[in-house]
Amino acid sequence: MKIGSFVMGGLAGAAVVMMIQRNQMMSAVAASVGHNLKHRMNDMKVDAIEKALNMKFASSFKRATDSVSHKVQNSSSHGGGLDEIEKIVAQDPSVSHEVNAILEQNGQQRI
Structure with missing residues (x-):
């Protein structure tokens, strides 16, 4: 420019x-x-x-x-979500106890 x-x-x-x-x-x-x-x-x-x-x-x-x-x-x-989780939880009693405690806190039925 x-x-x-x-x-x-x-x-x-x-x-x-x-x-x-x-x-x-x-x-x-x-x-x-x-x-x-x-x-x-x-x-x-x-x-x-x-x-x-x-x-x-x-x-x-x-x-x-x-x-x-x-x-x-x-x-x-x-093989199906919750069924598989139930099998895993059933194999270990300590895991089963923890899952049941959580379900009781939420007011749901126990496994």
Whole structure:
């Protein structure tokens, strides 16, 4: 950019500012436009931050739920959830005692 163009642009900008300051109507319009622009830029910033955080947490949440659903599918395909737990609990009396204590605290029936 030539220095002459830069100076002319600066002078034109200063002339516009002086014109806006002298005219109350133009000053009110400029203030309104500035306020709206500031409000929209703030909204865009908040939206961008929100989208970035949602992408980060959504992807980790998706991976976590995928691994849990994979584990549930594997456990159900191996022979049936609660039946398998009852077999494990029946093998060890101390585990059976602990499970029964927890179930009693929750008001459920004992195994």
